[in-house]
Amino acid sequence: MEVTISTAELLTTDGVPLKQSLRKAERRNKLRAFLLVFPLLFFIVVTFVMPIGDMLLRSIDDSQINSVFPNTFKEYKNWDKAADELPPEEVYKSLFFELANGDKRQIGKALTRMNYAKSGWKSLIKKTTREIKKIVKKGEEPVSYKETFIKINKFWGDPTYWYSFNQMVNDRSSIYYWNAVDRTYSEDGDVVLQDERRRMYIKTWFRTFKVSVYVTIFCLILGFPVAHLLANLPLRYSNLLMIFVLLPFWTSLLVRTTAWIVMLQQNGVINGILVWLGIVSDEGRLQMVYNETGTLIAMTQILLPFMILPLYSVMRVIPKSHMRAAQNLGAKPAMAFWRVYLPQTIPGISAGGLLVFVLAIGYFITPELVGGKDGKLIGSWIAYHLKTTLNWGLCAALGGILLGIMLILYWLYNKIVGIDNIKLG
Numbered sequence: 001m002e003v004t005i006s007t008a009e010l011l012t013t014d015g016v017p018l019k020q021s022l023r024k025a026e027r028r029n030k031l032r033a034f035l036l037v038f039p040l041l042f043f044i045v046v047t048f049v050m051p052i053g054d055m056l057l058r059s060i061d062d063s064q065i066n067s068v069f070p071n072t073f074k075e076y077k078n079w080d081k082a083a084d085e086l087p088p089e090e091v092y093k094s095l096f097f098e099l100a101n102g103d104k105r106q107i108g109k110a111l112t113r114m115n116y117a118k119s120g121w122k123s124l125i126k127k128t129t130r131e132i133k134k135i136v137k138k139g140e141e142p143v144s145y146k147e148t149f150i151k152i153n154k155f156w157g158d159p160t161y162w163y164s165f166n167q168m169v170n171d172r173s174s175i176y177y178w179n180a181v182d183r184t185y186s187e188d189g190d191v192v193l194q195d196e197r198r199r200m201y202i203k204t205w206f207r208t209f210k211v212s213v214y215v216t217i218f219c220l221i222l223g224f225p226v227a228h229l230l231a232n233l234p235l236r237y238s239n240l241l242m243i244f245v246l247l248p249f250w251t252s253l254l255v256r257t258t259a260w261i262v263m264l265q266q267n268g269v270i271n272g273i274l275v276w277l278g279i280v281s282d283e284g285r286l287q288m289v290y291n292e293t294g295t296l297i298a299m300t301q302i303l304l305p306f307m308i309l310p311l312y313s314v315m316r317v318i319p320k321s322h323m324r325a326a327q328n329l330g331a332k333p334a335m336a337f338w339r340v341y342l343p344q345t346i347p348g349i350s351a352g353g354l355l356v357f358v359l360a361i362g363y364f365i366t367p368e369l370v371g372g373k374d375g376k377l378i379g380s381w382i383a384y385h386l387k388t389t390l391n392w393g394l395c396a397a398l399g400g401i402l403l404g405i406m407l408i409l410y411w412l413y414n415k416i417v418g419i420d421n422i423k424l425g
Contacts, residue, residue, distance in 0.1 A: 052403070059396035063171040068110040069098050076165055081187070085159050092145035092156075099129045100136045116391050117175075118164035120155065128152050163187040176397035181205070201381065201398075208377040209405075211295055211367075212360040218300040219307040219356050220349065227311035227348070232320070245308055253302065257369050260298040264289040264370070290372030298370045303359055307352035314348030350417055357409075362402060378402065 066073055071094035079087045099107070107129070114121035131152045135142065142148040149156035166185045167175040178184060178191055182199040186192045193199070226245070230238045248256060263269045266285040274280045288294050318341065326336035364379035371377070382398050385391040 055396045055399050056403075057396075058392055059176050059400045060172050060174060061393070062113070062168055062173040062175075064106075065110045065113045065168050066171050068102060068106050069095065072098055073165070073169055076162075076169060081163075086146065086157060087162055089144065089146050092149050096132060096142070096145050096148070099125070100132050112390065113168065113393075114164075116389075116394070117167045118161060121161070121164070124153055124155055124161070128156070159187070176393040177401065179394055180397040180401055201378075204376065204378050204381060205401075207292065207375075208361060208379075211292065211299070211375075211377060212357050214296055215299045215303060215360045216307075216353050216357045218296070219304050220353060222300070223304055223307035223311055223352065224345075224349075227308050227315055230308070230312045231315035231318070242312075245305055248302065248305060253365060256302060257298060257366050260294070260301070260366075260370055261289055264294050264297065289370060291374040292371065293375075295367045295371035295375035295377070298366050299360060299363060302366060303356045306355045306359060310351035310355065311345065311348040314345055314351075318344045346417075350413075354413065358406065361406070 072091060075090040075094050076087060079091060107125070111122040111125050114125070128149065135148070146156075155161055163186075166187075166189050167173065175185065179194075180201055182194045182202045183191050184194050226241075230241055230245070233241065265271070266287060266289075268289075270288065271280070271285045275282050275285065280286060288297065322340050322344070323333075323336050326340045327333060331339065361377075362379055363377060364383055367375050367377040368380050368383070371380075378398060382395050385395045385398075
């Protein structure tokens with residue numbers, strides 16, 4: 001008996017092949033889904049991806065100064081530093097004409113960049129430019145451009161000024177990143193430690209990391225019992241307690257920080273209570289503000305809700321019967337808590353710990369106001385350079401390093417704990 005299998009292609013009612021119709025419908029569904037998420041995707045790209053990309057580009061970009069003095073930098077690259085202590089005549093000549101004919105506004109921007117490499121460039125160039133314009137106005141041509149520069153100002157004969165060009169000679173440079181870890185370029189172009197008076201970032205990085213870890217630990221120690229109480233109290237009481245947890249969010253951060261300054265100062269509330277209880281003498285009042293201690297206390301209180309809320313959202317869905325079952329099976333309360341209850345809170349601990357640490361490592365207002373000189377974190381330096389020195393390259397490098405640290409920690413966290421374990425209930 002022969003069996004014949006029909007190989008005729010299946011068609012829809014309108015005569016279109018079924019496979020083709022299904023592919024068309026699938027493309028239509030994908031396009032519809034993409035259009036639905038496109039506004040959110042566009043928002044993320046514009047407000048998140050592009051600013052980070054611009055920051056990372058600024059951290060290595062040195063093209064602006066090279067566009068102002070292109071010929072000078074070109075001749076500078078040909079200078080044999082081992083043979084001559086000062087650049088050759090061609091470097092001075094190129095700089096002479098670029099200062100004489102350059103755009104005043106662009107030169108001003110370049111001078112700001114040069115001052116980052118070595119203090120004194122701005123005043124030196126401004127004075128030299130005025131003298132060069134006088135020479136050009138008279139129609140005189142210098143016999144020796146090098147001697148003319150040195151005659152205008154003796155610092156043109158100082159090799160250290162010219163060696164600072166090593167930091168700016170390329171369109172793309174890592175100098176900002178080296179500056180962000182207290183390093184710079186030597187006369188030979190090698191990476192060396194900054195002068196001892198200019199080393200401040202490494203200490204600040206260690207302090208930032210240490211404070212962030214301590215704040216996270218303190219928030220966990222203080223927040224775990226509160227979250228456990230919230231999760232196990234009757235609803236009418238837990239809702240009332242939750243209001244007190246959320247109350248700080250309804251108060252200005254600046255007000256809370258100022259309140260801590262008032263309470264922590266030597267004549268403040270806390271020291272007054274300690275003196276009244278006889279714990280410390282009136283002459284031995286504790287210094288708890290404008291130092292690292294004040295930063296730790298204030299940041300812990302301010303970030304505590306960010307630990308309590310994830311913990312609470314996880315704890316409230318843990319069945320209470322688990323603890324009773326463990327105790328019925330012979331486990332003591334402490335052992336039942338350690339072996340049964342605590343492992344189920346890991347998702348909340350993970351979420352709260354990561355949230356508090358990320359917020360703490362980039363915190364600015366509270367350390368700036370409460371921490372003083374000894375409690376300053378890396379965010380304070382970023383704000384300082386943005387507002388005062390206008391060194392955006394260094395700001396971008398500091399931000400880039402901060403971003404890199406967070407990505408590394410995120411990767412380690414995912415390897416050790418697993419990002420899938422982060423839950424909010």
